Amino acid sequence: MTDTATAETTTLDTRRIGDTLLKIDDISLSFGGVKAITGVSLEIREHEICAIIGPNGAGKTSMLNVVNGFYHPQQGTITFKGEVRSQMKPHLAAAGGIARTFQNVALFRGMSTLDNIMTGRNLRMKSNFLMQALHIGPARKEELEHRHFVEGIIDFLEIEAIRKIPVGRLPYGLQKRVELGRALAAEPDLLLLDEPMAGMNVEEKEDMCRFILDVNDEFGTTIALIEHDMGVVMDISDHVVVLDHGEKIADGTPDVVRADQNVIDAYLGVAHD
């Protein structure tokens, strides 16, 4: 569906996929008797783009919530950058290099695009409270440096025109882009995207795909995304994991997964592009 590049332009093997960055071991999560995730294990390697797909209610968002600490699993471990944990906490995840976007867009609605993305820089701000309060010296210099970085992101995502507009007033597609910008501002090692293209039209989806690929290509960011558009998934991912009713039913390259009978039965129906 998406023409991501004309044949002669990209040399394909330049994304050097590295070692395991995130390992999920036998995770089970239930909410008062309802099993959201049962015994799921998966590995995401550095610099890869991993798509998590499956029918509604399969546990995909819950999985992301476990990774960044909003939900605590009853069983299993999460190993991120070599550190093993039985549960993560949200701001530890953020501090450790995990950034995410949300299905329903969790932006600070009353703040402008620029301010929203600047909050993403929060963890990288080093000067102390008093200096910041007085807006002097190293604090001021740091603020300018962060502003410069954020402007780079604004340029990258082509959202200069809405810099000062409160995000609550933006159309949905642009809000999703701003949210991506905020996640990028944190310079994450792992980017979790929850349905980044939901509700977008063809053009917007193409733009979003382009941004995602560029982020992975230019910054080497590892990306895990939940997505429903099979065309997109097949086109841009290196690795696909299929969940159904809280269990993993397939795990492999897009071609392998597409042909997997379990997957076709549960989700794809007649294999379509």
Next chain:
Amino acid sequence: MDVLLTIFVDPFLDMFSDPVFFMEVVVTGLLTGVMYSLVALGFVLIFKASGVFNFAQGAMVLFAALTLVGLMERGVPVWVALIITAGVMTILAVLIERLVLRPLVNQPDIILFMATIGITFFLEGFGETVWGSDIHPLDVGIPAESFDFAGMLLNEFDVYAAIIGAVMVATLAIFFQKTAIGRALRAVADDHQAALSVGIPLKTIWIVVWSVAGFVGLVAGIMWGSKSGVQFSLSLIALKALPVLILGGFTSIPGAIVGGLIIGVGEKIAEIYWGPLVGGAIENWFAFMLALVFLLFRPQGLFGEKIIERV
């Protein structure tokens, strides 16, 4: 007919017949207004940054003033006492965050509001236990001489209070808009979950906000306490701050000042010129009546945020 004249015409005639006195009333009203604003500021800060309506703000004003007065009465010099009190308010903020806010972080706003009512009773009771229930006069050294300005009789103290109030407002406004911490504060007020996922340390932010509110409360406490002595009715000043918030908008720092000024002037003028008609004491209820009118026509106040929803 006569009645109509007395209500709608005579007071204005009075105003115009002695313009200098009228100006004096206005200026006094403005200065009082600033003092109201100081109290309202504390509310705005906490509401803006943590979405909680802090019922205990008045009690915090009282507690801060009591602590200060108590220390001074025991011979501690003014400046040291100020620093210690500021420290005490910070510790109070830490305690509130740890014991009240943290356990209730995901509860609906009404629960947090009830918790602040609890804090109020605690602070009032605790204050009474430690410092006693007498009225304590407070003098931090702000000159209180009356002086003549363009034919008006004013008090130095009120002028100082106004200046201090203005400086506080300006500083806080800049702080919120321009600094990274200010931005983090606004983010927390907007959406806790999102703030967490961006790595903003909720706990630290809350401590910061409540400490600053405590410090603002301290300044308000000093002003009011110097004027009428530190006593328990001080916490009732918080009630007067409510109309200020309704007029100015709950989330607006400049709104707190403007609202305070309007209430201050309105009250004074109503009292002096219409007071005699109804036997006095308009001052007590004028502010609330004005607030009621605003609630009917412009509930978000003059400066508050109209919620802009995209459909």
Next chain:
Amino acid sequence: MTDGKDSMARLDTLPKILLDHAAKRPDGAAMREKDLGIWLTWSWSKLADQARALACGLASHGFVRGDKVAIIGDNRPELYMSMSAIQSLGGVPVPFYQDSVAEEMQYVMEHSEVRFAIVEDQEQTDKVLSIRDRCPKLEGVIYKDPRGMRHYKQPGVYSLTEMQERGRKFHADNKDFFTDEVGKGKGDDVAVMLYTSGTTGRPKGVMLSYDNVVITARNANARERFTDKDEVIAYLPMAWVGDHMISYGQAIVSGYTVNCPESSETVMIDLRELGPTSFFAPPRVFEGIITQVMVRMEDASWLKRKVFHYFLDVAKNVGVRLLEGKPVTMMERLQYGMGKFLVYGPLCDSLGFSNIRIAYTGGEAIGPEIFEFFRSIGVNLKILFGQTEASVYVTLQPDDEVWSDSVGVAAPETEIRFDEETGELLYRSPGVFVGYYKNDEATRETKTEDGWVHTGDAGYVDERGHIRIIDRAKDVGKLNDGTMFAPKFLENKLKFYPDIREAVCFGDGKDFTTAFINIDLESVGNWAERNNINYGSYVDLANRDEVYDIVKGHIEATNRSLAEDPNLVGAQIKRFMILHKLLDADDGELTRTGKVRRSTVFERYDNLIAALYSDQELISVEAKVTFENGKEGVIKADLKIRDVETYAAMQKAG
């Protein structure tokens, strides 16, 4: 080489003038660009340095005098600089429309025989590479923005910085090369090739010489009093002759500053920040601005609206006279002053028009109300009429003789005459083009032996001494009863209504006039919201009876005004249809500058036209449309056809 100094002093080519500026005012602001949120300035010395570096880089790649180079991208200092670099070596820049798809570019790229293409970014690079095999002369693509270009390993793809690096080394080894080359340039050399998008047939390459550009620029600057202190914003396509003169030719000749906006979406915001002294926009843009302002006002409080409309009326009475220096009473002056403080001042500020000394529009007719609106609030908006073949200026309006229905008087050093039979306007001036590239036949058809150019537009001189253009000469036709049928004239009257965005009229050789209408989504959509009318899409809205009623009303008003002219009574529109989709340049129905391509419309919609001239009240359509990304889709709709009232000949009111 011996008359090098004299040659340079003649200042007859743009590169020579550029170097002159670099020597005389090295630190002056030549261009500005907003990057990452802040405005960065290119001084004249920086501009000259960069141009020299690129020129030498190209030379080291085998560039020779007479080579042509494509320029493709948004308005960026680097691309204007590239044009200077190419011209310094005696080459010819050929700017392309950056929004064209690869297929459209291929014809021009092949025809113009460009050896290199200097492009803005990855998107443009991809387009060029995709048609490379059909452009045999193309040797290299040079890109400015490295984003996304890391993996491009094809031969012949270079970055601009890389080229300039090589250039600097070349220059170090050949110190005199650059100045020598610039010195070799002459006034009658070809300076630039601009392809006209043309309403019919294939684009033609208009060759303009340095004399054309420089002399016209000097004349225009003198007449309109441009100095090096002026500021303009460059946002219109570089391939369009207007931008070439305003943001390049005139800019270099006078030394004023050209500002490049951050992106095409931020133009309005940047305009506000810059407050330029001069501004050009097609009539559509000015119309759009008014619509936006009016829509915003509808949302404002009752008090604001009352104040706004009150002072707008004041402006209507007083403003234009004030602007033109005509007498006004003290009272009127006072009222206007208040209006300025409360309304016009803040309004101009928010639009970025506070410093405008002259604003121009042209290319299409402009509705009188729109014209008066801007002039009454103090924006000196004037009309100009021109062509690529004229280096823009054919007629200009003096500051104090500005009317919406004229195009002014002859531009400096321009002679004008009208063909007696067809009324076609011909002109002769120093700006007349050299010829069409590789198309002597077309050149002969357009330019006579003694240098008169056929414009293809019919017009006359009116009682004020101003020139009026009626229509394209070949479009002026006749209805079956002999009434003159000038489609553009009718269409312009219809388009004056904000609700009507585009109109195409038919009538030549027919019994009566009919029309296709495109509604304006913003204006009509706004009305629909206010009246609680729901609609799902443009097609939906365009098909509603209520909307048809509104349009019918506008057409009837137009008919009434036609009825006042005995010559035009027979031209009243009898039937109309609202189209299901906007006429679009991407679909070939409009040119890239927004003019209707009549032959394409006749061909493509012949069944709809036939329906208009039948009794049918409804017709089904299925249309292929091309989306912005080049993909195709299909729209289906049932279009209604409605009759309109016509009127007997009337007396003009008052």
